[in-house]
Amino acid sequence: MSTPTPAEALGPVVTAIDHVGFAVRDLDEAVAFYGRAFGLPLLHEEVNEEQGVREAMVGIGDSAIQLLAPLRPDSPIGKFLERNGEGIQQVAFRVSDIDVAADRLRAAGLRLLYDVPKRGTADSRVNFVHPKDCGGVLVELVEPAAGAHH
């Protein structure tokens, strides 16, 4: 047997698509729409004052669609809506350990938006890869809270 590479020794860090984030103008309307049209159940709703967002998770299999509505026009989602209108804003990769994931990405030359992870939805720990280092895609990293249903 050959010596495993570091990636083989540590095992996969990215485990699933945690969620895909859609920027919406009206959160309640969007939650109702994805329930009515696609049968996606509301799992969770919260306000994140720091991010300037009111958000809801609607379930799809073991993943979710994160619906994101701005609390104020100068928030990241407010600016996204101003620039692009409603649409897909981010994709979130679920990771088993966000510190290991961040170290590996930095070692691969990618910039992350935060020096240390921030609190995300439902007490998860999150960070973001800089879209300029990731083909224009805003990739979020999510380590779910211990005891979360994922």
Next chain:
Amino acid sequence: MSTPTPAEALGPVVTAIDHVGFAVRDLDEAVAFYGRAFGLPLLHEEVNEEQGVREAMVGIGDSAIQLLAPLRPDSPIGKFLERNGEGIQQVAFRVSDIDVAADRLRAAGLRLLYDVPKRGTADSRVNFVHPKDCGGVLVELVEPAAGAHH
């Protein structure tokens, strides 16, 4: 016991996020990047002449990232790149039965891009919800081929 609604009787039709599609300029470079940075393995690669696309699926959990590069500038992905640059272009919901899904969506007042499903990646059957009826999001419906690993 109360009489089930039609949705309860038929069970959920949308079962998972099948894939998220990223428009890229260079397919080989993108496949190498998602392998190196995120450890996502190449599952499948094909050319779809009708759609004017060369594409690859890289695996993430039970889902995939679909990397889409244009065969010609006037293809849908070519036009997307011209308008938006590289980035997230679509999200695909896996469905247990694409004909049932299409009927329900039309009954809910949503327009689909094709009258009948077309052949998608790896002999799946696919259709798309019109983004104007879906908050600016291009939602693909995918019924995997019988015997596909999903």
